[in-house]
Amino acid sequence: MLDFSLVSLAEVSVHQIGNKTNGESLIISKEKVDNKEEKLEELLLQYFLKPFHQPEYFHLTFSNDDHEMNPVYHYAQQCFEHPDSFHIQSIHFAKHLFETALHPNIKSGDFYVARFNDLQYEGNLVQAIGLFKAETKDHFLKMQRHGTGFNLNYDLGTPVDKLDKGCLILNIESEKGFKVCAVDRVNKSSEALYWRDQYLKIKPCSDNFHFTENFLTVTKDFVTKQLKEEFEVSKADQIDLLNRSVAYFKDNERFDKNDFSNTVFGDNEGLITSFKDYQSKVETEFEIELKDGFDISDHAVKKQARVFKSVLKLDKNFHIYIHGNQNNIEKGVDPDGRKFYKIYYSEEN
Numbered sequence: 395m396l397d398f399s400l401v402s403l404a405e406v407s408v409h410q411i412g413n414k415t416n417g418e419s420l421i422i423s424k425e426k427v428d429n430k431e432e433k434l435e436e437l438l439l440q441y442f443l444k445p446f447h448q449p450e451y452f453h454l455t456f457s458n459d460d461h462e463m464n465p466v467y468h469y470a471q472q473c474f475e476h477p478d479s480f481h482i483q484s485i486h487f488a489k490h491l492f493e494t495a496l497h498p499n500i501k502s503g504d505f506y507v508a509r510f511n512d513l514q515y516e517g518n519l520v521q522a523i524g525l526f527k528a529e530t531k532d533h534f535l536k537m538q539r540h541g542t543g544f545n546l547n548y549d550l551g552t553p554v555d556k557l558d559k560g561c562l563i564l565n566i567e568s569e570k571g572f573k574v575c576a577v578d579r580v581n582k583s584s585e586a587l588y589w590r591d592q593y594l595k596i597k598p599c600s601d602n603f604h605f606t607e608n609f610l611t612v613t614k615d616f617v618t619k620q621l622k623e624e625f626e627v628s629k630a631d632q633i634d635l636l637n638r639s640v641a642y643f644k645d646n647e648r649f650d651k652n653d654f655s656n657t658v659f660g661d662n663e664g665l666i667t668s669f670k671d672y673q674s675k676v677e678t679e680f681e682i683e684l685k686d687g688f689d690i691s692d693h694a695v696k697k698q699a700r701v702f703k704s705v706l707k708l709d710k711n712f713h714i715y716i717h718g719n720q721n722n723i724e725k726g727v728d729p730d731g732r733k734f735y736k737i738y739y740s741e742e743n
Contacts, residue, residue: 398447401514407425407426410502411491413495415497452594491593494593504552505526525594602691621668649690
């Protein structure tokens with residue numbers, strides 16, 4: 395958990411990153427920004443840090459898993475070890491981004507490099523380096539007093555409540571590639587993935603958040619995709635299994651794989667065996683670590699629960715929301731061949 399209550403902005407540099415493929419330029423600032431004005435620092439801290447209050451954690455890596463080969467790791471390490479070289483390192487960060495962001499659809503933007511003091515991570519004060527790219531500009535109105543009236547004008551600027559791309563590199567776990575949080579809000583197209591995959595080169599940390607997220611994702615895929623290939627299962631049954639899965643993670647602090655399988659699938663040995671086989675297949679094909687036990691991350695559960703849909707859609711006429719007790723819904727076909735669901739309930743609200 396990150397706590398920004400004591401954080402301060404030590405220094406910040408800004409450069410302009412064009413798209414090299416489209417013939418645009420890299421414009422380097424010769425000096426740091428003067429951020430001594432209190433209101434400016436307040437706005438910059440809001441802009442830089444607000445998206446990271448519930449972060450996911452990563453490590454910097456490289457194609458051969460040697461994080462020391464990653465230029466971003468090297469420049470960050472220099473910033474931490476030699477703070478007086480900060481602006482020079484910010485130029486290196488900018489040049490590396492300019493040489494990396496080569497897809498013609500990648501937007502140009504303002505590139506901020508910042509150094510933070512007294513950021514709290516799990517109760518400890520740490521330094522952090524922030525990398526932020528602003529690709530989105532918004533028009534805003536400016537009203538000025540003129541005689542007995544007002545003049546109205548407009549300008550173009552960066553909205554401080556919309557961070558496009560950013561990351562925080564914490565000065566901890568340097569032997570693993572530093573602990574990193576990343577944000578990429580613009581879109582999910584392939585060219586947009588350059589920020590995480592080509593520029594930062596990050597991989598998920600092996601922590602409880604990702605253990606929880608991975609297991610919920612695999613469970614959802616098994617129930618919605620794999621299950622119907624092996625068993626005759628209704629949509630209502632699938633929704634019931636999804637609800638049971640999420641309920642397990644919400645009701646328990648500690649995950650145990652055998653306990654989870656028995657709770658969700660009951661005494662159906664066929665389902666349990668199929669689920670275990672599917673886990674092994676996913677672990678092998680996608681190199682995902684699915685641990686047998688871990689402390690459940692509430693943040694990961696809240697995030698994943700949003701995509702566990704409990705809605706049964708019937709043609710374009712009805713939506714049935716199933717939140718529990720799947721025994722109260724019965725599927726059938728009438729003598730005329732029309733499909734139906736019969737629903738039992740105790741009271742009507």
